[in-house]
Amino acid sequence: MNEQHSADLARLQQELVRARERLTATQEILGVVSQSREDEQPVFDAILKSATQLCEVADAALMLLNAAQGTFGMAAYLGTREKPVGPNTEWSLDAALPVAQSFREARTIHVEDMKTSAPYLEGHPTYRHMVDTVGLRTRLCVPLLIGGKAFGAIVLSRIRHQPFNADEIALIETFAAQAVIAIENVRQFREVQKRLEREEASREILQVISASRTDSAPVFDLILRNAAHLSGAPFANLCLLNEARSHWHLVAHFGDGLRHLTVGKTATPLESELAPAVAIRTADIVHIEDLTDTDLYRQGDPGRVAMVEVEGMRTILCVPLLSGADAIGSITLFRREVKAFTSDEIALVETFAAQAVIAIENVRQFRELEARLAREQASRDILQTISESRRDDAPVFEAILGNAARLCNAPMAWLLLLNEDWTELSLAAYHGLSRRALEIGQTWALDWKGPVTGTGIAIREARTVQDEDLSQSESYLAGDSDMRQLVDEEGLRTRITVPLLQGGRTIGIIILSRREVSRFSPEDIRLVDTFAEQAVIAVENVRQYKALERLNSELGERVEAQVEEIERMGKLKRFLPTAVADRVVSSGSEDMLKSHRALLGVLFCDIRGFTAFCETAEPEETIEVLQTYHEEMGKLINDHGAGVDHRMGDGIMVLFNDPLPCEDPAGEAVRLATAMRALMAELCKKWKRMGYRLGFGVGVSLGYATVGMVGFEGRFDYTASGTAVNLASRLCDEAQDGEILLSPKAAIAVEDDYEVVSRGELSLKGLREPLEVFRLAERAA
Known part of the structure; x- marks a missing residue:
């Protein structure tokens, strides 16, 4: 009885020790689980260590499923021998192995004696190897389960025939549950870490995007x-x-x-x-x-x-x-x-x-924003250049091509102008390095009979044309020398031609070229269209400015000529009647005023008794009489179209037929004389009432005399000299108050219109022989 009691007590004590050991092992594993958030391997190692110690096995392994491949591999191993397989060894889930069966069926598989198992007896090579070579006899496979499905397994092996008891199996199942916890913890931790890494990566990328x-x-x-x-x-x-x-x-x-x-x-x-x-x-x-x-x-x-x-x-x-x-x-x-x-x-x-x-x-x-701003700035710069280059469009063309080449990524840019009949293009500006010599003003003849190029189409149809590959153009393939030179020597491939349009007609073109096959974008073309419009503005501004300059120059010349005419008129009017001065100016020449011979009707007149009047009258009275006399006589002279008149005190000389021609110089002189006589009769009556005894006499002659300008700078006169002039003067001297005396030639010239009466022969001063003098009757014939 006592012996039985002692045996039971010893058994209970052993079970208590084993229970404590298992509890300690479980606690240790849980401790490792709590400390291994990033890696499940320490948990696997702790589980296998406890399993080998508590279950007294030769080796232990932990297998994990590779679901994508349908295989499983060894994740951890602990035993008395070296790890039996390599790190990348995989087994199929269909393999005839206890662990594969445990995966497939998601339950614990306990092979108490592998030597008596069906696979061994059937000669399965893996079983034979494990038993006969490795020496394994008993094997326990406990699955790691999540949601009723196995994703791993703990495998324990003994080299002796010793089945695992229920407590050992329960312990390993506990370890399997702890392994699942560890794996799930690490998975969740890694997911959190990965999510944080991805979020951080996204934030980092967004920061770089913003910068x-x-x-x-x-x-x-x-x-x-x-x-x-x-x-x-x-x-x-x-x-x-x-x-x-x-x-x-x-x-x-x-x-x-x-x-x-x-x-x-x-x-x-x-x-x-x-x-x-x-x-x-x-x-x-x-x-x-x-x-x-x-x-x-x-x-x-x-x-x-x-x-x-x-x-x-x-x-x-x-x-x-x-x-x-x-x-x-x-x-x-x-x-x-x-x-x-x-x-x-x-x-x-x-x-x-x-x-x-x-x-x-x-x-x-x-x-796009930068490009738009750059293009707007380029347009402003060009407009500024236009406003500053009114007389020369070259700076505008250079600014246009420089901006177009830069903003459109075109290494070569040309601006050419057309002549009126579209037979020739001249180079007005260019930008970029050319492999051939170029000069401003260089010209190219336009041949409209050969293959039409994109440039020709742009000119003729007044629209932008893009040649995507010049080496495939009709003119290049036809062997056109200019196109061959552009492609083969200059290396140009893609080109756009934008027309300069004025009133719907092409007056020039802008050409942009690239040395690679690369189409110009619609934005590029719109920009160059704008530049083309600005080039037309520059051309028109310069044309208008030059036209204005020419107009101003012509106007200046006209004003200068008019000023000269006014000055000449002023000079002429000092000694010529206004009508005469106007005729000289309108003729544009003063040749008529040069010394020459002319047939003249000459009239001399003066006031009778003026010398005696001056001796007794006050100076103011004398001046008043002269002022009235000359004012009234001047009106009559102008009204009768006299050429020239000269005044000396109370004496006046008037010339007819030069410089203003007239058909009847003697008749014009007589008509003026009669008008003067009539006017003076009225004036003398007025003066007589004032106590001034004055009269009026006139002499008229007809004959040739020398006439022209006489004098010096600022003191010129247009006068006449000769017998006809002297004769008229002497006749005036001989004339009585109210009498008009005529020379013989003058009398003959007017006798059909006026009654003339011979006064007899008179000896006149300056004449060698006496001369018959005629008197104009009071009334016309």
Whole structure:
């Protein structure tokens, strides 16, 4: 009885010790679990250590499932022998192994004696090896379960036939649950860490986007670095579609250097079957788990073969950069091993792709704004130059071409003007380095019979024309020498010709050229259209300014001539009647005033008794009489169209027929004489009442005399000299009050119109012989 009691007590004490050991082991494992948030390996090691100690096994292993591959591998091992397999060894879930069965059935598998198991007896090689070679006899496989499905297993092995008891199995199941906790903790921690890393990566990218308004390259570099790091890809690249949507270009790369692609240089047709091309064309994700298992690789496609055999790529993920419904590029990640990208990794790269599109759009908008501001500033500068260059359009042309070349990325720019009949172009300005000699004013004949060039079409149809590739133009292919020179010597390929239009007619052209095949954008063309309008303004301004200068010059000359005429008129009017002076000025020549012989009707008159009157009268009375006399006589002289009159005191000489011609000089003189006599009769009556005894006498002659200008600067007179003048003067002296005496020639000239009476022969001073003198009767004949 006592012995039985002692045995029971000893058994209970052993169970208590084992329970304490198991409890301690469980607590230790939980402690390790709490401290291993980032790595489950320490938990695995602690579990296997406790399991081997508490269950007295030869070795223990922890297996984890690779669901994607349908296999499982060894994640941890502890035993008396070296680790039985390599680090990358995988077993199929379909294998005839207890652990595979535990995975498949999600339950504990206990093989009490492997030597008597059916697989061993059936000669299964793995079983035979484990029993006969390794020496294993008893094996316990406890699955790690989540949601009723196994994703791992703890495997214990004994080299002797010793089945595990219920307590041991329960202990290992507890350890399995703790392993699940550890794995789940680490998974959650890693998910949190990964989410934080991704959020930080997104923030970092957004910060770079905000700081990179002018250049998207820093954003691309950061996106590729983060995408590669967070997706476990050794290298990544980003490509963009060209504007024509014909080729895609590699613009950024991260990781190992690519040998078959070059950043910034490689251009691949969009129609190719490479992953980036397919992703861009379809605007969809391309995910190839194994590049060697594709038709392109099997068919020997050079691009696909280079990716696999040159670059060592196996798995590829290509995510399109979507702008609206269309793709403008792609982000591509590569792995050197066959390992599919997870849905989380794909979603992450999609986020990065969206951020790349934001960066591209930001830079595009900023560059558009910069370009618009630069173009507006260029227009203002040109308008300023126009306002400052009224007489010369060359500075305007130079400013236009400089801005056009800079803003449109054109190394060569020309401005040429057309002649009136469109047969010749002349170089008005050029910008850029030319490989041939150019001179302002250089001309080219226009041949409208040969192949019509884009320039010819622009001139003729008054519209902008773009030659995308001059080497394919009709004139180049036809062998036109000028076009051959432009392409072969200058190296020009793409060209636009913009007409300068005035009233719908082309007066010149602006030509911009590029040395590569690269179309000018609609924005470029609109800008050059504006510059062409400004060039026309400059041409018209200079034309109007020069026309105004010519007009001003002509007006100045006219004013100067008019001033000279006015000055001459003023000079002439001092000694000629106004009508005579006007005739001289209007003739534009003073030749008529030069000394010459002329047939004159000469009239002399004076006041009778004026000398005696002056001796007794007051000076004021004398001046008043003279003033009245000359004023009234002057009116009559002007009314009768006399050529010249001279006044000396009370004496007046009047000439007819020079410088103003008249048909009847003697008759005109007599008519003036009779008018004077009648007027003086009235004046003498008035003066008589005032006590002035005055009379009036006239002498008229007809004959040739020498007439012309006589005097010096400022003191010229137009006068006559000769017998006819002297005779008229002497006749005036002989005339009695109210008498008009005529020379013989004058009398004969007027006898048909007037009654003349001979007064007999008189001896006149200055004449050698007496001369018959005639008196004009009181009334006409």
